[in-house]
Amino acid sequence: MKKRLPIIFCRQLSPIKGYSLLLFMAQVALGTKASAQSDTTKKINEVKVSSSAIPQIQNPAPVQSTSATDFKRTASFNVADAIRNFAGVNIKDYGGIGGLKTVSVRSLGADNTAVLYNGVQLNDAQNGQIDLSKFNLNNVEEIVLYNAQPTDILQTARAYASANVLAIKTIHPVLDSRKPYNIIVGIKGGSFGLVNPYLQWQQKVSKYWSFVINSSVQEANGRYKYHEAKDGSDTLAVRKNGDVHVQQADGGLYWTKSDSDKFNLQFNFYNSKRGLPGPVVYYAAPTNQRLQNRDFFVQSGYQHKAVNGLQLLINAKYAHSYVRYLDTGVYNSNGVIDEHYRQNDFYISGALAYKFTPNWKISYASDADISNLQSDVYKYAFPTRTSLFNVIATDFSIGQWRLQANLLNTYIHDEVKSGPAAASRSAFTPAVIATFKPFASQNLLLRAYYKSTFRNTTFAEQYYYAIVPRPLKPEYADQYNIGAAYTKSFAGIFDYINISADAYYNHVKDKISYIPTRSPETPSVINLGKVDIKGLDVVLKSGFKPFYNWKGLLSVSYTYQQALDVTNPTDLYYLEQIPYTPKHTLALNAGFTHKQFGVYYNEIFSSSRYQNSNNVPEYYLPAYSVSDASFVYNFLAGAKPVAASFEVNNLFNKNYAVISSYPMPGRSYRLTFQITI
Numbered sequence: 001m002k003k004r005l006p007i008i009f010c011r012q013l014s015p016i017k018g019y020s021l022l023l024f025m026a027q028v029a030l031g032t033k034a035s036a037q038s039d040t041t042k043k044i045n046e047v048k049v050s051s052s053a054i055p056q057i058q059n060p061a062p063v064q065s066t067s068a069t070d071f072k073r074t075a076s077f078n079v080a081d082a083i084r085n086f087a088g089v090n091i092k093d094y095g096g097i098g099g100l101k102t103v104s105v106r107s108l109g110a111d112n113t114a115v116l117y118n119g120v121q122l123n124d125a126q127n128g129q130i131d132l133s134k135f136n137l138n139n140v141e142e143i144v145l146y147n148a149q150p151t152d153i154l155q156t157a158r159a160y161a162s163a164n165v166l167a168i169k170t171i172h173p174v175l176d177s178r179k180p181y182n183i184i185v186g187i188k189g190g191s192f193g194l195v196n197p198y199l200q201w202q203q204k205v206s207k208y209w210s211f212v213i214n215s216s217v218q219e220a221n222g223r224y225k226y227h228e229a230k231d232g233s234d235t236l237a238v239r240k241n242g243d244v245h246v247q248q249a250d251g252g253l254y255w256t257k258s259d260s261d262k263f264n265l266q267f268n269f270y271n272s273k274r275g276l277p278g279p280v281v282y283y284a285a286p287t288n289q290r291l292q293n294r295d296f297f298v299q300s301g302y303q304h305k306a307v308n309g310l311q312l313l314i315n316a317k318y319a320h321s322y323v324r325y326l327d328t329g330v331y332n333s334n335g336v337i338d339e340h341y342r343q344n345d346f347y348i349s350g351a352l353a354y355k356f357t358p359n360w361k362i363s364y365a366s367d368a369d370i371s372n373l374q375s376d377v378y379k380y381a382f383p384t385r386t387s388l389f390n391v392i393a394t395d396f397s398i399g400q401w402r403l404q405a406n407l408l409n410t411y412i413h414d415e416v417k418s419g420p421a422a423a424s425r426s427a428f429t430p431a432v433i434a435t436f437k438p439f440a441s442q443n444l445l446l447r448a449y450y451k452s453t454f455r456n457t458t459f460a461e462q463y464y465y466a467i468v469p470r471p472l473k474p475e476y477a478d479q480y481n482i483g484a485a486y487t488k489s490f491a492g493i494f495d496y497i498n499i500s501a502d503a504y505y506n507h508v509k510d511k512i513s514y515i516p517t518r519s520p521e522t523p524s525v526i527n528l529g530k531v532d533i534k535g536l537d538v539v540l541k542s543g544f545k546p547f548y549n550w551k552g553l554l555s556v557s558y559t560y561q562q563a564l565d566v567t568n569p570t571d572l573y574y575l576e577q578i579p580y581t582p583k584h585t586l587a588l589n590a591g592f593t594h595k596q597f598g599v600y601y602n603e604i605f606s607s608s609r610y611q612n613s614n615n616v617p618e619y620y621l622p623a624y625s626v627s628d629a630s631f632v633y634n635f636l637a638g639a640k641p642v643a644a645s646f647e648v649n650n651l652f653n654k655n656y657a658v659i660s661s662y663p664m665p666g667r668s669y670r671l672t673f674q675i676t677i
Helices: 019-036 459-463
Strands: 063-067 089-093 101-105 113-117 140-147 164-170 181-190 194-204 209-220 225-228 235-238 244-258 261-276 289-305 310-327 337-357 360-375 384-398 401-415 425-436 444-455 475-489 494-509 512-515 524-527 530-544 550-565 584-594 597-606 624-637 640-649 657-659 668-676
Touching (some): 089 657, 101 113, 101 164
Parallel strands (some): 113 164
Antiparallel strands (some): 063 140, 140 164, 181 194, 181 668, 289 310, 337 360, 384 401, 401 425, 425 444, 475 494, 512 524, 530 550, 624 640
16 A cells, blocks of 8 residues: 655745845836826716626636636535636545545646745645645635646746746735625535634725635535445445544735735645545555645735836745644564644745836746755654745737846755755746737637746655665746637527637656555655657537526536657557556536525546556446536625535436546535625
8 A cells, every 4th residue: 555645734934045136126126116207096976887707718728717706606615616617737535535536737747836825825835736626616706727837927037947837816805895795604515524604704994905814614524425345245334534524714905005016925724634545445444644834824925016117016925834743553573653743934025027118028036945844754854945936028019029038047956954855957948829810809818838848846756765865856837828819708598608728738757656566665766768749629618698687608528638658669568558547537507596595416527547657447437427516596685795506526426536546426425604794
């Protein structure tokens, strides 16, 4: 049985070269503000506009988004649920309400998808993967998936460093003097003992200042039934050791003088104790593995746009994480594994952009962080990693063309307290994005991009139970994309139609992979070799009004992926699909609203795949299709808005697994009641 490595955060900052440049950037911008800025905003009479929200898909690189209004339509409980309908997305779900959930985009792996929280990356120096089940949706306003990178070139340098970017944007209070506060109280309950009360308080403090605070508690026993089919019995068993106990709190303080002058200070706290049910091993007792997480981070950001075209973006962050992994069912001399990890992380980023003309903009960004990790693991290295990111970018439009380009330098340096450290590494990675609008109507957009990325090894890959640092090479990926997007609005029954199609080719060199060994405590990590990925993403969205006071929505996403190992023609798995990569996935969401009532249907289909690079029958995982339904009703109770919803996941009670030996729950129910004061 493969041991799951704990998930942890870490960073720590010390003076390094490049800080003087950041200070100079801040001085320039502040000086410009003092001498050049004037408040040109004017109040105008309020005009009410009523129209359907048309999803925007005409971006330089493919962009997919989902907002708070969509979460009920897709019966989503956390961030992983909310993005499973995106094209090109493969969620690795280990089952249950507390099961680990990570995202792989276009078969590049979770390590190649950066997760931004209000513009600042969530960093996991230990494993390189963010557990999306840890983020509920109570405070999320929008989630956006960018293939390649965000479209605005005024970004942190680290936002350019990954193959794909998943951006989580939390709720920003929008209040006025007539009602300077907004309080939301709600509770969710349902199958597997789920009880999830939550509270949100938004408050306007003064003309420019406001804050929002969220808190929630989640309790669940995690006991669900599944079919034991592989042993030939086809009997019902109960998943055990999947209980979850979570306390969360987050919030932000916001200062907004104008759209061109903003500051925020945000915090996030997560505390959990949960069981790790582990893989199903027939006729074996349930696992005794437990995981405790206590994570905290605070981050701040300042954005300023001067009238002379200069823009400044500064972000800073501190993060601390504590993880305890406990297993009382092992056969070692102590009869127990009890590991503790503590990480600290400081991060700073500065970015400048300047508009030379209305059609030409350039930017420069510099990021720095230091991550360190302390652990009581036997002969651990106690690594400290310094990471520097510097990028220069440009955005230029001429006629029907728009061109974006950037060049990123990444520098990694490790220091350890025990044993030798891995070698320092530096890499330059470019990206070029081009779009063309062939018609004056602007309805059709043609786009293409090339991007190169560099992924260094994580602490786990480099040092976990390694007597000496493993001789691993960084992982490089070249991405090519060509596609088209078309959007059209109508005045009849159909409201709008959006359709996009993107074909892509990714080539991965020196792919880093875990190889099982006799002892799960001493994993072997190697550079697997080369992987070729060919794919197609197609997205269709439409809105229509069949009858008076009725509205309909339809969203369909299809993905084809051929991800083949092309390392060595003599290997048994040469030209075979890499593990856990279905060739076909399809996501469909449809629904109707009538006044205050809405009913929605969601379906996810995944074709068969293999759990091993050797595509033989013993590693075969069958295709599955899972359906969800949700019913939403909004009404007033004493002039207070109330929202009630009823959701059914796995509507037809299908027996399936996303990860081999980790059965997913059958049919489950969830009821939500929320009132706004």
